[in-house]
Amino acid sequence: MEEVKNYTVLIYTENQIGLLAQISNVFTRRNLSIWSLSAGASSMEGIHTITITTDATERKIRDAVRQIEKRVDVIKAFFYTDDKIVYREMALYKLPTPRLLDCEDLEGLLAKYNARIVEMNRTFTVIQKSGHSDLTSALYEELQQFGILQFVRSGRIAITRAQQEPVFKFLQKREKERLNKQ
Amino acid sequence: MDKTITGSEALWLSLLEEGADTVFGYPGGQIMPVYDSLIKFQDRIRHILVRHEQGAIHAAQGYARVKGTPGVVIVTSGPGATNVITGVADAMTDSTPVVVITGQVPTSALGTDAFQEADVTGLTGLITKWNYQIKRPEDIAWAVSRAFYISRTGRPGPVVLDFTKDAQVGKVDFSYKKCNFIRSYIPDPKPSPKAVREAVELLDSAKKPFVVFGQGILISHAEKELKAFLTKGDIPAGSTMLGLSALPDDFPLYQGMIGMHGNIAPNVKTNECDLLIAVGMRFDDRVTGVISKYAPQAKVIHIDIDHAELGKIVTPDVAICGDAAKVLSSLTEKMQRGSHAEWVKSFKECRDIEEEKVIGPELRPAEGPVRMGEVVDMVATVSGKEAIVVTDVGQNQLSAARYSRFKESRSFISSGGLGTMGFGLPAAIGAKVASPDRPVCLFVGDGGIQMTIQEFGTIMQDGIGVKVVILNNNWLGNVRQWQEMFFGERYSQTRMLNPDYSLIAKAYGIKYICVESRDELEGAVKVMLGDSSPCILDVHVLENGNVMPMIPPGKGIDQIMLNSHEWFKK
Numbered sequence: 001m002e003e004v005k006n007y008t009v010l011i012y013t014e015n016q017i018g019l020l021a022q023i024s025n026v027f028t029r030r031n032l033s034i035w036s037l038s039a040g041a042s043s044m045e046g047i048h049t050i051t052i053t054t055d056a057t058e059r060k061i062r063d064a065v066r067q068i069e070k071r072v073d074v075i076k077a078f079f080y081t082d083d084k085i086v087y088r089e090m091a092l093y094k095l096p097t098p099r100l101l102d103c104e105d106l107e108g109l110l111a112k113y114n115a116r117i118v119e120m121n122r123t124f125t126v127i128q129k130s131g132h133s134d135l136t137s138a139l140y141e142e143l144q145q146f147g148i149l150q151f152v153r154s155g156r157i158a159i160t161r162a163q164q165e166p167v168f169k170f171l172q173k174r175e176k177e178r179l180n181k182q
Numbered sequence: 183m184d185k186t187i188t189g190s191e192a193l194w195l196s197l198l199e200e201g202a203d204t205v206f207g208y209p210g211g212q213i214m215p216v217y218d219s220l221i222k223f224q225d226r227i228r229h230i231l232v233r234h235e236q237g238a239i240h241a242a243q244g245y246a247r248v249k250g251t252p253g254v255v256i257v258t259s260g261p262g263a264t265n266v267i268t269g270v271a272d273a274m275t276d277s278t279p280v281v282v283i284t285g286q287v288p289t290s291a292l293g294t295d296a297f298q299e300a301d302v303t304g305l306t307g308l309i310t311k312w313n314y315q316i317k318r319p320e321d322i323a324w325a326v327s328r329a330f331y332i333s334r335t336g337r338p339g340p341v342v343l344d345f346t347k348d349a350q351v352g353k354v355d356f357s358y359k360k361c362n363f364i365r366s367y368i369p370d371p372k373p374s375p376k377a378v379r380e381a382v383e384l385l386d387s388a389k390k391p392f393v394v395f396g397q398g399i400l401i402s403h404a405e406k407e408l409k410a411f412l413t414k415g416d417i418p419a420g421s422t423m424l425g426l427s428a429l430p431d432d433f434p435l436y437q438g439m440i441g442m443h444g445n446i447a448p449n450v451k452t453n454e455c456d457l458l459i460a461v462g463m464r465f466d467d468r469v470t471g472v473i474s475k476y477a478p479q480a481k482v483i484h485i486d487i488d489h490a491e492l493g494k495i496v497t498p499d500v501a502i503c504g505d506a507a508k509v510l511s512s513l514t515e516k517m518q519r520g521s522h523a524e525w526v527k528s529f530k531e532c533r534d535i536e537e538e539k540v541i542g543p544e545l546r547p548a549e550g551p552v553r554m555g556e557v558v559d560m561v562a563t564v565s566g567k568e569a570i571v572v573t574d575v576g577q578n579q580l581s582a583a584r585y586s587r588f589k590e591s592r593s594f595i596s597s598g599g600l601g602t603m604g605f606g607l608p609a610a611i612g613a614k615v616a617s618p619d620r621p622v623c624l625f626v627g628d629g630g631i632q633m634t635i636q637e638f639g640t641i642m643q644d645g646i647g648v649k650v651v652i653l654n655n656n657w658l659g660n661v662r663q664w665q666e667m668f669f670g671e672r673y674s675q676t677r678m679l680n681p682d683y684s685l686i687a688k689a690y691g692i693k694y695i696c697v698e699s700r701d702e703l704e705g706a707v708k709v710m711l712g713d714s715s716p717c718i719l720d721v722h723v724l725e726n727g728n729v730m731p732m733i734p735p736g737k738g739i740d741q742i743m744l745n746s747h748e749w750f751k752k
Contacts, residue, residue, distance in 0.1 A: 014366055017315070022307045029308075059493075066490035072312045072332055075366040174365040181363050 038155030087158035189319035196326035210258025213285030233636035239269025244612030260298030275599030279338035311339030319354035336369030373504035392455035397424035398462010404507035420448030447532035475738025574606030574630030576660035604633030
């Protein structure tokens with residue numbers, strides 16, 4: 001059996017309603033669990049990026065990515081193992097302020113996890129942390145002693161180690177082809 | 183053009199710009215403005231009123247498969263749209279270009295569970311090549327041009343346009359520009375020169391090359407290129423069911439159909455060749471049998487326009503992504519002339535066994551009730567192989583695929599990948615509309631005909647000269663065959679009590695001929711094909727007839743049953 005690894009899939013799309021459902025179905029239909037999903041704008045106007053993480057064999061993720069790329073409004077889709085990308089997720093932790101004030105070394109804890117306080121009032125405090133998911137979980141463990149009121153984490157976002165957006169060259173080439181057709 | 187027109191009129195004008203001459207449809211509340219404006223365009227576009235929306239989509243599929251251009255369907259919202267879904271899924275699986283326009287409630291009512299509202303783009307997103315909800319009249323021309331471009335290019339497929347009522351009645355300044363470019367969509371990928379070079383190397387050194395081709399040959403009009411490739415390489419070839427008629431049956435290197443009920447020689451030889459060249463086919467499980475036993479000895483070249491098919495099932499040694507016609511002609515030009523006389527001759531042994539054990543008894547039985555194969559063979563003989571053969575799904579389909587003979591391409595229309603019972607009758611209507619000058623002969627079982635039997639009404643109203651051959655055995659025959667062979671002869675829910683088809687024919691005013699014995703068959707087929715009017719030929723065939731040979735599920739393609747108790751041996 002081929003090895004199952006964690007993959008990050010980066011998808012560049014036109015802004016088309018309904019596309020996200022079609023893309024996520026490519027995973028569910030192949031019995032691939034989506035661990036995280038985030039969608040938003042890219043550095044190029046009108047182009048959206050979707051970042052999905054999943055566990056799969058290389059063959060399965062390759063086939064899934066080809067099916068995604070087959071959708072007409074998907075411009076390009078890529079898949080990466082963790083070593084090929086810089087990736088982060090964000091987490092927010094809401095804690096009761098009075099109990100947090102009892103903490104002996106709050107500053108040290110926040111510094112250790114590179115976390116910061118984004119809101120504080122008499123009742124609660126919101127701590128924000130971005131980074132890799134294992135550290136998000138580790139901070140969660142440490143904060144549990146103060147009684148976490150609410151916790152939320154985002155999907156992973158990732159950027160490649162290449163110089164430009166990976167679709168940039170593709171789009172340049174397509175633009176030339178478009179001009180030739182006219 | 184700059185005068186202000188309604189969205190509905192813009193739709194018809196757009197369809198005309200795309201060269202549509204026929205629409206299959208059914209009116210209803212949320213598409214009424216479109217039907218109202220059709221009155222103005224009736225002289226330029228033919229509307230065929232079906233009896234159920236499923237009939238419209240299958241008819242459009244039959245039309246598209248014969249003609250090679252998108253079939254067009256117009257239906258209403260809600261149930262009208264959900265009724266076409268089976269056909270949309272079928273068209274997706276079988277790469278059939280169809281453009282479906284569904285009515286939709288006004289944008290202000292979207293999401294309110296309004297009367298006859300269904301989330302059509304949501305429902306069809308996974309079974310269309312593309313879909314789009316038109317919410318403004320100014321988007322109509324853009325959406326229609328894009329729909330046709332996407333539907334017919336690359337690997338063709340179905341497109342759904344969900345047309346809200348306010349976009350239908352709103353006013354717009356109409357101008358039309360055909361779509362020929364979408365930056366995120368590359369319908370005609372350039373074959374990699376490196377892959378072509380590697381393929382030529384494999385071809386030049388192969389001792390026992392074998393080609394399996396599929397519907398891709400028909401879709402890319404690569405019949406001529408395929409013949410030239412096979413001839414220069416001296417390479418024998420087998421066809422998938424949907425590839426049938428791409429080569430005439432008497433083409434010297436043609437070895438017949440591959441797959442579960444295909445011919446023995448091309449199946450067995452797939453597991454003997456040293457180089458398997460697969461063109462415009464996707465290694466469906468009905469073609470490969472159990473995949474671990476599929477051509478393990480062979481190097482594989484896979485040619486397909488759909489990148490996602492390359493390596494999906496079989497990992498090829500060389501994958502070439504591109505249009506079949508272009509790739510084949512480039513390979514033909516670059517490869518050496520081949521000579522594989524011994525290898526080609528070696529197919530004969532299997533052919534002789536099949537002839538003796540299967541084909542002979544099916545086509546020339548000494549006695550007993552009429553066999554399905556005989557009927558198909560008789561139609562081929564009497565029609566002089568001129569007929570477009572349409573099938574339903576099941577034994578009728580497999581018999582028609584095995585025993586039809588073809589002169590011309592695009593002459594075999596069947597629901598392959600999805601296997602949709604009920605496909606046959608409406609698809610035959612579409613095929614006849616697309617090709618009124620050729621006889622269109624449907625082979626259908628007594629089960630499948632009743633799934634879309636209401637379309638006799640369409641035939642009646644429009645006088646569509648379809649020849650309907652019911653291979654009537656009073657069983658759901660294919661399931662019965664599996665129950666006999668693999669479920670210990672436990673016949674669960676496959677026996678059918680059928681209506682009197684002569685009365686059905688009478689009700690619809692269609693000519694009816696019944697065949698109960700062999701000596702009536704030839705005369706009846708001659709009468710049926712003797713004129714251009716619609717006809718039902720009700721042939722009472724052997725009740726427990728099986729379609730053989732058969733590769734049982736879970737077996738390799740060289741593990742073939744000749745009948746329910748005898749295996750093929752070399």
